Amino acid sequence: MTWVPGAADSLFGLDNLPYGVFSRPGEPARVGVRIADQVLDLAPVAELGDPASELAVAWRTPSLNAFMATGPAQWEVARRWITEVLRDDAHQERTAPHLHPLAEVQLHLPIQVGDYVDFYASEQHASNVGRMFRPDQEPLLPNWKHLPVGYHGRSGTVVASGTDIVRPCGQRKAPTEDEPTYGPSRRLDIEAELGFVVGVPTALGERVSTADFAAHTFGVVGLNDWSARDIQAWEYVPLGPFLGKSFATSISHWVTPLAALEAAWTDLPGQDPRPLDYLAVTEPAGLDIEVEVVLNGVVVSRPPYASMYWSPAQMLAHTTVNGASVRTGDLWGSGTISGSERDQRGSLLELSWGGKEPFLLDGVERTFLEDGDEVALRYTARGPSGSRLGLGEVVGRVVPAT
Amino acid sequence: MTWVPGAADSLFGLDNLPYGVFSRPGEPARVGVRIADQVLDLAPVAELGDPASELAVAWRTPSLNAFMATGPAQWEVARRWITEVLRDDAHQERTAPHLHPLAEVQLHLPIQVGDYVDFYASEQHASNVGRMFRPDQEPLLPNWKHLPVGYHGRSGTVVASGTDIVRPCGQRKAPTEDEPTYGPSRRLDIEAELGFVVGVPTALGERVSTADFAAHTFGVVGLNDWSARDIQAWEYVPLGPFLGKSFATSISHWVTPLAALEAAWTDLPGQDPRPLDYLAVTEPAGLDIEVEVVLNGVVVSRPPYASMYWSPAQMLAHTTVNGASVRTGDLWGSGTISGSERDQRGSLLELSWGGKEPFLLDGVERTFLEDGDEVALRYTARGPSGSRLGLGEVVGRVVPAT
Structure with a gap:
């Protein structure tokens, strides 16, 4: 007490x-x-x-x-x-x-961000996106269950919760259009994620084994990976997302130290095929963290972090397996957290199934973000003796393109 | 004098x-x-x-x-x-x-790197890679002539010329293999590029027009974007290159200020279709810079920077068109510089056509980098009155995986 x-x-x-x-x-x-x-x-x-x-x-x-x-x-x-x-x-x-x-x-922004890497660790999210974007293929690409797929994002535009999000402009081309046009994104979205922050750096050439996760990782933040789906869809082949993500990534003001999450560790849903040795983990390797996606004050989704396929220790081990160094302040995102139920999806892309199946918000049909929308991501983790702990929330309001 | x-x-x-x-x-x-x-x-x-x-x-x-x-x-x-x-x-x-x-x-490393972005601005390079990786499709993807395709790389592993390059380990899966295996890259490569360094930062939401290129860009460096082709080929769908590139990017010790390059400006090869207005440039927008790729003391290629399709001013305008801010020390690479001739290709992947057509080095057949190889990239720019100016060279030696 x-x-x-x-x-x-x-x-x-x-x-x-x-x-x-x-x-x-x-x-x-x-x-x-x-x-x-x-x-x-x-x-x-x-x-x-x-x-x-x-x-x-x-x-x-x-x-x-x-x-x-x-x-x-x-x-x-x-x-x-x-x-x-x-x-x-x-x-x-x-x-x-x-x-x-x-x-x-x-x-204020709690950390000075070194490199920012974003993963794609939810099987449900990756499968949903695969079904929408590549309907004629297997939802998961062949590499997905062998390694935690990830890419580098823009660290200079990681902003603190509460920062207004200006609707980004850029090139968009719908499949029905012949040519791209320039203008504000028409498919602005969120991605409800968890972020992990590196405390202890490594030298170039050093690897962080999954067992050494806690020796290098300081704690976790809430993270909203704002995404302009139309810009992203046109630009992303073959080198991945760029301007569709780089305009802003919001993180919580509060960094929860790993020590506070000791009771939150839980078994992963199960990995099949068994990953290569450098990705082997000792259970419990997942985290019991519940997320609420709140749009204009209404909870529209409750993604469960415990459903994530790849663990944070695997993400860090993978990032460094090639000898890449990490620095204090390096940040990595889990990727969108989506559970198996419709009301557990962590993006509006999935909640509205690519805009084709609007969802109801206070009785009104909604797909992507509108100017003036306010999004809050709220997180609680399992604490000692069945209690819940709050993690830092992430809030952002969409303002019109300039 | x-x-x-x-x-x-x-x-x-x-x-x-x-x-x-x-x-x-x-x-x-x-x-x-x-x-x-x-x-x-x-x-x-x-x-x-x-x-x-x-x-x-x-x-x-x-x-x-x-x-x-x-x-x-x-x-x-x-x-x-x-x-x-x-x-x-x-x-x-x-x-x-x-x-x-x-x-x-x-x-020493001359700059403290903010964000590092790598482009893909050579039509010959992008076409060569397309022909090798997607032989059943058009070499260039539909977006390539509409925008300078780029992605974020790892800024924490940008190293100074002279730093040894440890052969990276990771997951590799050849098309002929059923499962990925872990081990040292078997297809270690270079990418001969030019790098551009941001001097004057912008605020979030601000855009840098192509006309304001010189108000924000301080100068240029030589850049070798070391690449593990086998790791890259297995990991890169759908989110782009990650571990295949993040182990090291070498830049020259010397940053040549834009003021030294006034005589080097030259017209671009020509852009068709005409890009959207925010990418419009006033000629001359390209640079007459000659590159030599030197492997163990032998010049194996002479890529001409003047052949690049997209200009540096377009790359910076594109990076910021969505409102993403830039910071002092931000670095962007041009992408591999490849001319139309075989002896103008800026990567071993292209020089050996994916390893299938070895090239001769002192009479010995070679494809990708071997342990002990030393690569030097040398650059000269057109100077005043027909003279040539040297840019900083980029040297690196491959040492065995650890």
Whole structure:
């Protein structure tokens, strides 16, 4: 239990403690930890106490990168110390002045992103897309069950939750059109994903085995991979998505450390054929995380992360199997999370079956995003003793093309 | 003319002046400019004279990014001042102590890379690859002449010329094999490209028109996009190249400023159909740059950059047409440069026609790269009055898989 009011009934209690970057009016941005609806300013509290001064220095910076680079031993020191400070009444008097209501602070992009890779790890999502885009072929391409298919996205346009999304312009060509035209995307979409953040870097030529996942991965964020389906469909052969995705990728303000997710690990749905040795994992390798896709305040889908075919440890092992190095702040997305039911699909492309089967939103037929739409992705993970923990939500509003 | 000995007959004379980052033993890395076979340590010389102190501060840092961010007006101030200092004998006495032979300095990666995008702008290269990979279809896909096809690569594994290239491991599946296997790439290749470096950033939502190319682009580098063809062929559908490229991309130590290339502009080969308005360019929009692909000391190909279909200004305009921002240090590659003749092809894949038509190297049949091979890419551009200017070369040696 904690002396912080409201924490006991919160999705952000003492078992959770996600990190973020915040500022107060006129003050520099620095690292904080969330408890209930407040953020604890970590550096000044650390300077009152006894954690390694390395931590206080890292927490004074405007991104989590310096802290994430300290590695798992320091992450554990930090979490144990924060838990103690927030649990023990003896700390309350000198700590409470450094707790600020979320309503009174500004939250920022929590990490300085290195490389951003996006995967395609949901069998249901990949199958749905295959059925729509290549109706005359097997839904899954031959490589899909042998490796976690992924590609690099644009790290410079990863933005914090709350950033408005300007409808992108570009070349679009519908199958019924002879020539491409230039204009605003007519098929703007979301992809509900989970993102994973690298803490500990590697050298060029080094590989991260699936067993070393937690030695390099700091935590998870909510992630919305905004997608312009018409731009993407015209541009993507043969080198993959580019402008259809690169205009914006939103992530949550809060990074949930892996330590908070210990109770959330669950078995994968099962992999057949058995992957090559470098992709072998020890179960539980999946995560029990529930997602809600909320469009203009209405829940339109509840994708279950536990249904994902490829595990995060496999994605990191695959990314580095060729000797590619990772850096602190590298981010990878899981790919759209879609379950087997229609109301578990993580994109409007799937919810509206390519726009051909509109879904109802407050009684109105909808397909892709309209200007003014607000999308929120909300996440909860299985916590200790059957509780649920909140992950950072990802919000974005569509504004008209300029 | 300059008082620096050897500059008159050099590919790196007073008309050239590329920038790089160097260090001397025990000293920090900082910005220098190349003249003949020497590097001028810019910051201490600037502090003796009168250029804006902003420049001296930027030149004391270990990458070109701070200097590149100052923008075209400062780039011109710097170039005019450097030219004056190296031309006028009055500067010789106090400047000469800051000139260091290249043999006595270490050269570093010149830029801190933001996002790295790789294009596919040679019609001959795209056609050759299409003929080999999709023999039953039109060589060029329907989008190819409407937009410069490109994708994001891994910025964290962009390395400086001279870095050894460890043969990558990964999943490979030949068409004749039933299942993929894990192991070192058997089809390691090069791609001879030119790279372009962004100096002046944009905000999210802003577009860079083709006319504003020079207001944002600082200069060019040599670029070798190392490629594992077997890994790439198995992984690349439907999301594009990933591990087949992400293990390493080499760039030259020297960044040639656009100002040095004023005489190199030449007309594009011609674009039909006419591209959409946002891709319209004023000729001359291409570059007369000759490339030599040198394998173990033997020139095996001479790709002409002037044959490229899409211009660099079109690549930058396309990258930002959806509102994606660019950052100082963003890098884009042209894609493999291949001319219409066999001895103008910029990859071993094309030179050996997928390994089926070996080429002769010192009388020995060769296809893909072998351990111990050293590849050098050398570039010259048309300079003023019919002279040629050297661009930074890109060297890399293949070492065995680990």
